[in-house]
Amino acid sequence: MDTVARRDKSNRPALSFYVPEPPARPGQPVDFSHIxxxxxxxxxxPDISExxxxxxxxxxxxxxxxxxxxxxxxxxDPRLDPDTLRAGLTAMLKTRLFDxxxxxxxxxxxxxxxxxxxxxxxxxAAQALALxxxxxxxxxxxxxxxxxxxxxxxxxxxxQIYSNERDPLRGRQLPILxxxxxxxxxxxxxxxxxxxxHAVGWAMASAFKSDDKxxxxxxxxxxxxxxxxxxxxxxxAVYKAPVILCVENNQWAxxxxxxxxxxxxxxxxxxxxxxxxxxxxxxxxxxxxxYAATLWAADRARTNHGPTLIEFFTYRAAGHSTSxxxxxxxxxxxxxKWPLGDPLERLKAHLIAIGEWSEEQHxxxxxxxTADIKSAVKQAEAIGTLGQSxxxxxxxxxxxxxxxxxxxxxxxxxxxx
Amino acid sequence: MxxxxxxxxxxxxxxxxxxxxxxxxxxxxxxGYFGGVFRVTEGLQKKHGLSRCFDSPISEGGIVATAxxxxxxxxxxxxxxxxxxxxxxxxxxxxxxxxxxxxxxxxEFWCPITVRSPYGGGIFGGQTHSQxxxxxxxxxxxxxxxxxxxxxxxxxxLLAAIEEYDPVIFLEPxxxxxxxxxxxxxxxxxxxxxHKLGEVPAxxxxxxxxxxxxxxxxxxxxxxxxxxxxxxxxAAIAESGIDAELIDLRSIVxxxxxxxxxxxxxxxRCVIVHEASRFGGFGGxxxxxxxxxxxxxxxxxxxxxAGWDTPYPHAFEWDYFPGPVRVAKALKRCVEAVx
Numbered sequence: 001m002d003t004v005a006r007r008d009k010s011n012r013p014a015l016s017f018y019v020p021e022p023p024a025r026p027g028q029p030v031d032f033s034h035i036x037x038x039x040x041x042x043x044x045x046p047d048i049s050e051x052x053x054x055x056x057x058x059x060x061x062x063x064x065x066x067x068x069x070x071x072x073x074x075x076x077d078p079r080l081d082p083d084t085l086r087a088g089l090t091a092m093l094k095t096r097l098f099d100x101x102x103x104x105x106x107x108x109x110x111x112x113x114x115x116x117x118x119x120x121x122x123x124x125a126a127q128a129l130a131l132x133x134x135x136x137x138x139x140x141x142x143x144x145x146x147x148x149x150x151x152x153x154x155x156x157x158x159x160q161i162y163s164n165e166r167d168p169l170r171g172r173q174l175p176i177l178x179x180x181x182x183x184x185x186x187x188x189x190x191x192x193x194x195x196x197x198h199a200v201g202w203a204m205a206s207a208f209k210s211d212d213k214x215x216x217x218x219x220x221x222x223x224x225x226x227x228x229x230x231x232x233x234x235x236x237a238v239y240k241a242p243v244i245l246c247v248e249n250n251q252w253a254x255x256x257x258x259x260x261x262x263x264x265x266x267x268x269x270x271x272x273x274x275x276x277x278x279x280x281x282x283x284x285x286x287x288x289x290x291y292a293a294t295l296w297a298a299d300r301a302r303t304n305h306g307p308t309l310i311e312f313f314t315y316r317a318a319g320h321s322t323s324x325x326x327x328x329x330x331x332x333x334x335x336x337k338w339p340l341g342d343p344l345e346r347l348k349a350h351l352i353a354i355g356e357w358s359e360e361q362h363x364x365x366x367x368x369x370t371a372d373i374k375s376a377v378k379q380a381e382a383i384g385t386l387g388q389s390x391x392x393x394x395x396x397x398x399x400x401x402x403x404x405x406x407x408x409x410x411x412x413x414x415x416x417x
Numbered sequence: 418m419x420x421x422x423x424x425x426x427x428x429x430x431x432x433x434x435x436x437x438x439x440x441x442x443x444x445x446x447x448x449g450y451f452g453g454v455f456r457v458t459e460g461l462q463k464k465h466g467l468s469r470c471f472d473s474p475i476s477e478g479g480i481v482a483t484a485x486x487x488x489x490x491x492x493x494x495x496x497x498x499x500x501x502x503x504x505x506x507x508x509x510x511x512x513x514x515x516x517x518x519x520x521x522x523x524x525e526f527w528c529p530i531t532v533r534s535p536y537g538g539g540i541f542g543g544q545t546h547s548q549x550x551x552x553x554x555x556x557x558x559x560x561x562x563x564x565x566x567x568x569x570x571x572x573x574x575l576l577a578a579i580e581e582y583d584p585v586i587f588l589e590p591x592x593x594x595x596x597x598x599x600x601x602x603x604x605x606x607x608x609x610x611x612h613k614l615g616e617v618p619a620x621x622x623x624x625x626x627x628x629x630x631x632x633x634x635x636x637x638x639x640x641x642x643x644x645x646x647x648x649x650x651x652a653a654i655a656e657s658g659i660d661a662e663l664i665d666l667r668s669i670v671x672x673x674x675x676x677x678x679x680x681x682x683x684x685x686r687c688v689i690v691h692e693a694s695r696f697g698g699f700g701g702x703x704x705x706x707x708x709x710x711x712x713x714x715x716x717x718x719x720x721x722x723a724g725w726d727t728p729y730p731h732a733f734e735w736d737y738f739p740g741p742v743r744v745a746k747a748l749k750r751c752v753e754a755v756x
Contacts, residue, residue, distance in 0.1 A: 136490075179525050181522070181526060187521055191513045194482070197478070198483075205490035209492075231476045235473075235483050399520045
């Protein structure tokens with residue numbers, strides 16, 4: 001008998017099984033005491049050529065630019081001109097108003113499904129403005145603000161959401177799984193994370209062709225547990241792909257809090273350290289911080305310094321989708337107590353603070369955007385809503401292959417289309 | 418024409434594409450400096466450069482995901498999955514992404530990728546180096562699945578696959594890499610140098626996907642096969658003395674339905690042979706298609722010979738592998754059946 005087997009085990013405690021739980025559940029007081037909100041401007045901004053080994057403090061900080069008074073402070077201030085700030089605000093506002101209108105449309109039975117970006121509008125809007133038109137975004141389904149910032153036609157959004165006969169994706173996709181190549185917006189699918197590696201491959205291809213375009217990919221906090229996330233980071237690191245890989249940590253993966261994805265042990269930005277790529281942790285509700293971090297990572301990518309992982313620390317203020325009721329798993333008032341505030345209100349406050357915006361202008365913008373949305377909705381509803389109108393079923397048989405094979409041809413005939 | 422084995426023929430196809438199309442590149446586990454564990458990519462890195470043929474992390478999902486992104490950009494990546502058994506980690510990428518990208522984006526994005534993979538048994542690879550996963554890809558609309566049975570077809574089909582605008586799964590019967598194999602594991606092996614289909618033109622040519630090949634004409638029964646089973650069936654037909662027609666499908670998607678129907682209507686009998694497990698295998702689809710289109714011409718029930726419905730066993734490889742004896746028995750049952 002060896003010494004290990006003979007050792008006395010009588011005093012050893014029984015193993016305990018651990019399952020993480022969020023600080024508060026429905027009916028309990030909101031508890032965000034575990035979230036540290038550092039001062040705006042406190043995090044340093046290294047040169048893009050700084051070696052990764054010297055940047056390992058960044059994944060544990062939180063890059064913030066806008067302070068409590070709406071001022072832009074610190075080394076990450078991107079010093080944007082007022083027109084860009086107003087463009088960002090407009091995109092965010094348009095996203096929010098459109099989301100509200102489409103949420104109602106779902107409740108009225110005009111569409112099958114909808115997902116809001118509420119609370120996360122700064123990310124897509126800032127990135128759409130920070131990146132070049134030739135770059136490609138491999139988005140999540142909560143990046144409508146990218147399309148809004150790039151002026152994707154509202155009527156096309158409505159037509160897809162209503163799956164009517166003018167649906168730009170011809171009735172083949174869920175309402176919010178857009179594809180808009182000309183707007184730098186890659187085709188979405190329902191499988192989370194499966195496009196993260198595509199972003200890396202696309203970026204590698206751009207480098208292979210000695211092009212100047214870069215890719216940006218997104219996943220949610222929950223998706224960091226998928227193999228796709230780790231595969232994409234591995235390939236991005238190995239081949240120094242000109243890609244920005246983003247984690248939108250909105251705290252909730254449907255009803256599972258971010259601790260279930262590993263946030264209880266470390267930050268999502270810190271996962272970059274194991275891959276030898278820089279990791280930034282950024283206030284995702286701060287338009288200026290999102291813009292600055294994206295631009296910094298883009299500059300790295302464009303100068304062959306390789307990929308960057310950015311965690312955008314934010315909060316999904318609405319339910320996961322129209323099929324979800326968040327009051328079943330988190331305190332009802334949690335969203336309103338989120339310590340990083342509302343991204344739209346914060347940018348508005350900043351514009352007002354620098355004398356480039358006013359409440360009157362804001363109200364006028366709301367009225368103008370509401371009218372635009374109303375007009376687009378009206379036009380789309382005239383074409384038809386779900387079940388009232390749809391593309392010709394012939395469309396169902398197209399684009400399966402580049403050229404249809406005999407099965408497709410025969411089945412189209414059998415279907416009588 | 419020079420004699421090539423299947424490895425050399427595939428290497429020649431890749432060499433030609435890398436030399437003629439600057440948008441092609443080859444990557445996968447061990448394919449770069451080393452030239453692949455089966456040597457299919459040997460010399461390509463040295464000749465075409467590091468960026469055209471390179472090693473990847475051991476990450477099948479990552480390999481295919483990366484290839485899809487490259488394809489969406491406009492390249493034609495050719496990737497190797499070291500064994501078809503390892504395709505499963507990439508299955509989600511192939512099924513949920515590659516197969517559907519064109520469809521779901523209304524043609525805005527597509528990915529002309531070729532996924533090469535050695536497949537099938539007969540080399541004592543056990544269950545993790547012997548499987549035949551073709552049916553799971555054939556079932557997924559949007560993917561094409563190609564399986565050559567000889568060096569001539571291997572080169573022509575691979576060139577056609579690379580030039581496709583759709584994602585192609587290219588399964589290489591590894592038992593055939595060095596020579597034809599008729600299932601008689603206890604007899605001396607032959608090489609492709611002794612076979613007319615081992616004569617492979619050095620230049621570019623294609624074998625169109627979806628064009629089956631009549632390997633042997635006959636009047637009493639039709640035998641449908643692909644990959645290694647083509648050679649097993651050829652031996653079985655010869656040994657049975659039955660005047661059977663042998664069709665090598667060459668690709669199962671697209672499927673040459675016309676060639677199948679024409680032959681079965683002529684012979685009135687059909688034996689379907691594949692190495693993959695029988696239940697839910699591609700033979701079931703072939704059988705259903707023949708029943709739908711040739712029922713009144715059939716003079717006997719359709720026969721299926723396939724791998725057993727067990728995982729691929731190591732020590733029992735020759736009991737599992739459908740050999741000429743089993744095929745000949747099925748042929749005999751078919752011909753002797755009285756309607």
